[in-house]
Amino acid sequence: MKKKLLSAFGLKFYPFGRDLPVQALFRSPAIDTFCRKVEFTVPDGGFALVAGDPGTGKSVTLRLLAAHLGELRDVSVAYLEHPQSSVGDFYRELGDLFNVALKASNRWGGFKSLRARWTEHIASTITRPVLIIDEAQEMDPRVLSELRILSSKEFDARSLLCVVFAGDRRLLDRLGHRDLQPIESRIRRRLLLEEAPRDEMLACLDHLLDAAGNPDLIATDAKVAIAEHSAGNYRSMMTHCDELFATMLDRDATVIDGDLFFDHYKPKRTKHRKT
Numbered sequence: 001m002k003k004k005l006l007s008a009f010g011l012k013f014y015p016f017g018r019d020l021p022v023q024a025l026f027r028s029p030a031i032d033t034f035c036r037k038v039e040f041t042v043p044d045g046g047f048a049l050v051a052g053d054p055g056t057g058k059s060v061t062l063r064l065l066a067a068h069l070g071e072l073r074d075v076s077v078a079y080l081e082h083p084q085s086s087v088g089d090f091y092r093e094l095g096d097l098f099n100v101a102l103k104a105s106n107r108w109g110g111f112k113s114l115r116a117r118w119t120e121h122i123a124s125t126i127t128r129p130v131l132i133i134d135e136a137q138e139m140d141p142r143v144l145s146e147l148r149i150l151s152s153k154e155f156d157a158r159s160l161l162c163v164v165f166a167g168d169r170r171l172l173d174r175l176g177h178r179d180l181q182p183i184e185s186r187i188r189r190r191l192l193l194e195e196a197p198r199d200e201m202l203a204c205l206d207h208l209l210d211a212a213g214n215p216d217l218i219a220t221d222a223k224v225a226i227a228e229h230s231a232g233n234y235r236s237m238m239t240h241c242d243e244l245f246a247t248m249l250d251r252d253a254t255v256i257d258g259d260l261f262f263d264h265y266k267p268k269r270t271k272h273r274k275t
Contacts, residue, residue, distance in 0.1 A: 012212055015209060015211075016241040020208075024207070027064055028200055031057070034065070035064060037189045038189050042072070045128040046187075048165070049164070049165050049171075049189070050167075051172050056196070056233065058167075058193060062164070062166055072127070078130070079132050083133055097131070101113075115150065119160060130162045131163045135166070137168055138167075141179055141180060148186070165187075202224065205218065205227065222261045
């Protein structure tokens with residue numbers, strides 16, 4: 001959005017876009033607790049899990065977690081961007097992430113090189129590298145099994161890596177499969193996201209607008225209506241706010257209030273032809 005338009009509304013950034021600055025993201029009590037628990041997990045390594053339906057806050061959780069861990073000393077955070085990879089491509093991507101030259105045709109060599117790099121990191125910093133995998137429900141079961149074996153050492157007495165899986169409900173179903181129970185049983189930290197309560201949605205809106213620089217952009221009655229209309233889904237709430245902001249501009253208004261909300265979402269009358 002053009003800077004002049006943002007300035008006209010006292011906004012430092014557009015609050016209803018996708019690429020929000022980290023400080024504008026709402027850190028709910030559940031997300032805050034999860035971030036701190038994962039922080040405590042990093043020194044010993046292991047697996048963590050974030051799961052929930054679309055729009056319940058998985059991506060926000062991962063961004064906040066990455067920012068939280070990034071503030072810790074000697075913690076390196078990497079992101080696996082192609083969860084659909086084959087085993088060979090999986091090793092190649094891990095090599096790129098952790099600066100280890102690997103060949104997809106030499107999985108055993110890659111296995112040894114990665115473990116050596118992680119062991120060296122632990123010896124010098126007493127912390128584990130962190131690997132975050134979004135859309136993990138898309139992962140090949142063989143890759144998941146390979147990751148479990150790759151990250152464990154000394155007959156599973158030591159863990160060389162902290163892995164955070166994130167995905168929708170299909171991830172829970174996949175990990176419940178008999179072949180993947182060895183991974184499911186090793187997940188030490190879990191955050192299962194559900195529909196947010198109304199008060200939490202309102203707190204999110206207040207935090208977002210305050211961070212953007214104009215806490216009065218949406219009137220209280222409109223905030224309540226938006227929160228209720230979004231049915232606990234943060235993505236729906238952002239979509240509604242974006243639509244209402246466009247309507248506000250179209251009407252040369254300066255605030256999104258209850259009248260604008262109800263007028264925008266009022267049922268459209270259908271015209272009947274005369275016979």
